[in-house]
Amino acid sequence: MAGSGDSVFAHIVLAPEDPILGVTVAYNKDQSPVKLNLGVGAYRTEEGKPLVLNVVRKAEQLLVNDQSRVKEYLPITGLADFNKLSAKLIFGDDSPAIQENRVTTVQSLSGTGSLRVGGEFLGKHYHERTIYIPQPTWGNHPKIFTLAGLSVKSYRYYNPQTKGLDFEGMLEDLGAAPSGAIVLIHACAHNPTGVDPTVEQWEQIRTLMRSKGLLPFFDSAYQGFASGNLDSDAQPIRMFVADGGELLAAQSYAKNMGLYGERVGALSIVCRNADVASKVESQLKLVIRPMYSSPPLHGASIVATILKDRNMYDEWKVELKSMADRIISMRHQLFDALNSRGIPGDWSHIIKQIGMFTFTGLNPEQVAFMTKEFHIYMTSDGRISMAGLSSSTVPHLADAIHAAVTRLS
Numbered sequence: 151m152a153g154s155g156d157s158v159f160a161h162i163v164l165a166p167e168d169p170i171l172g173v174t175v176a177y178n179k180d181q182s183p184v185k186l187n188l189g190v191g192a193y194r195t196e197e198g199k200p201l202v203l204n205v206v207r208k209a210e211q212l213l214v215n216d217q218s219r220v221k222e223y224l225p226i227t228g229l230a231d232f233n234k235l236s237a238k239l240i241f242g243d244d245s246p247a248i249q250e251n252r253v254t255t256v257q258s259l260s261g262t263g264s265l266r267v268g269g270e271f272l273g274k275h276y277h278e279r280t281i282y283i284p285q286p287t288w289g290n291h292p293k294i295f296t297l298a299g300l301s302v303k304s305y306r307y308y309n310p311q312t313k314g315l316d317f318e319g320m321l322e323d324l325g326a327a328p329s330g331a332i333v334l335i336h337a338c339a340h341n342p343t344g345v346d347p348t349v350e351q352w353e354q355i356r357t358l359m360r361s362k363g364l365l366p367f368f369d370s371a372y373q374g375f376a377s378g379n380l381d382s383d384a385q386p387i388r389m390f391v392a393d394g395g396e397l398l399a400a401q402s403y404a405k406n407m408g409l410y411g412e413r414v415g416a417l418s419i420v421c422r423n424a425d426v427a428s429k430v431e432s433q434l435k436l437v438i439r440p441m442y443s444s445p446p447l448h449g450a451s452i453v454a455t456i457l458k459d460r461n462m463y464d465e466w467k468v469e470l471k472s473m474a475d476r477i478i479s480m481r482h483q484l485f486d487a488l489n490s491r492g493i494p495g496d497w498s499h500i501i502k503q504i505g506m507f508t509f510t511g512l513n514p515e516q517v518a519f520m521t522k523e524f525h526i527y528m529t530s531d532g533r534i535s536m537a538g539l540s541s542s543t544v545p546h547l548a549d550a551i552h553a554a555v556t557r558l559s
């Protein structure tokens with residue numbers, strides 16, 4: 151009889167909310183008219199609204215109007231056009247690796263799904279099961295790779311004193327990693343710190359990693375969001391491809407095309423030669439098939455429609471640049487607002503850091519205070535999504551930081 155007796159699940163304990171997505175859950179429950187969500191990395195307009203790019207609307211219209219389109223299953227590896235165009239986007243139009251057919255690309259469920267498929271593949275087929283991730287990193291990284299069967303270790307990345315890169319620490323830790331270990335690298339716009347190596351530093355990192363046979367696994371969730379330019383943001387990856395070595399790259403279209411909920415991304419594996427690449431692809435299919443069989447059609451069709459049409463591609467680049475520029479302008483506005491309030495401390499990291507986030511240096515106690523007193527929501531590590539700010543909300547945030555820093559330092 152329903153309702154009587156103990157549940158077979160009675161022993162299950164309530165799990166905590168996700169540290170990032172849980173911030174939105176708490177925000178949604180808040181009734182205050184001044185509430186502000188700077189938790190999740192999702193772009194908002196000056197009016198604080200989610201943005202669907204014009205070029206995406208256009209592509210969707212074309213797809214809807216095309217009566218020849220059907221809803222058949224995609225192949226296990228996804229939409230072929232999408233895969234080819236995604237590889238070109240990240241490795242460059244003239245990439246020798248693509249021309250030599252030694253890149254295999256599979257469509258996956260956004261950045262997260264690409265990382266998971268890549269992780270599972272490495273867990274099954276790669277000889278060294280240790281992956282080094284930066285400290286700190288996106289909170290989902292250790293969970294994804296642990297579940298993929300890899301052993302997760304970290305390398306130093308961020309120096310809280312300088313609020314910049316701990317380059318020495320990074321080289322030391324990578325230098326001490328076992329030969330062949332996998333290294334997770336944020337391709338650009340490091341999350342949560344907003345701190346990226348310079349091109350010269352990337353070159354040193356590359357030389358060290360290649361000399362030790364460390365396998366790079368790039369996570370590219372923000373191509374175009376750091377500088378506003380798709381090619382500049384892909385430069386570190388292209389440096390590693392140019393030396394002829396092997397690597398993995400996970401791509402997401404969540405941020406740069408605003409396709410968050412469509413879950414569209416790709417995993418590419420650059421191999422030594424075409425023969426290896428085709429064998430790798432055959433094994434990727436065996437990873438994907440029991441996991442979700444084949445990827446969804448709609449998001450990949452939007453991306454392919456945009457990437458293969460010169461005009462739409464150009465329109466996308468303009469819209470992408472304007473998102474990146476708005477984020478940069480928010481950095482300057484926040485920096486100026488903090489300075490004009492005479493808040494103690496050096497806040498120049500706000501304009502030095504790049505990408506979607508600022509790693510403010512605020513501690514968990516200060517964050518909790520800002521949420522309670524000012525209804526400002528952010529992750530407890532002090533990360534704020536600059537894309538969630540607008541000119542009208544900067545003063546409120548600056549007041550909150552002022553109060554938190556002066557009352558709780």
Ligand code: PGU
Pocket residue numbers: 170171189190191192259260261262263288290336341369371402403404410415
């Ligand atoms: N990799 C990094 C470095 C990310 O920051 C994110 C998203 C992903 C991968 C995964 O993105 P997909 O949506 O799967 O393509 N991080 C955002 C979004 C919220 C989340 O945690 O998923 C963030 O706020 O950190």
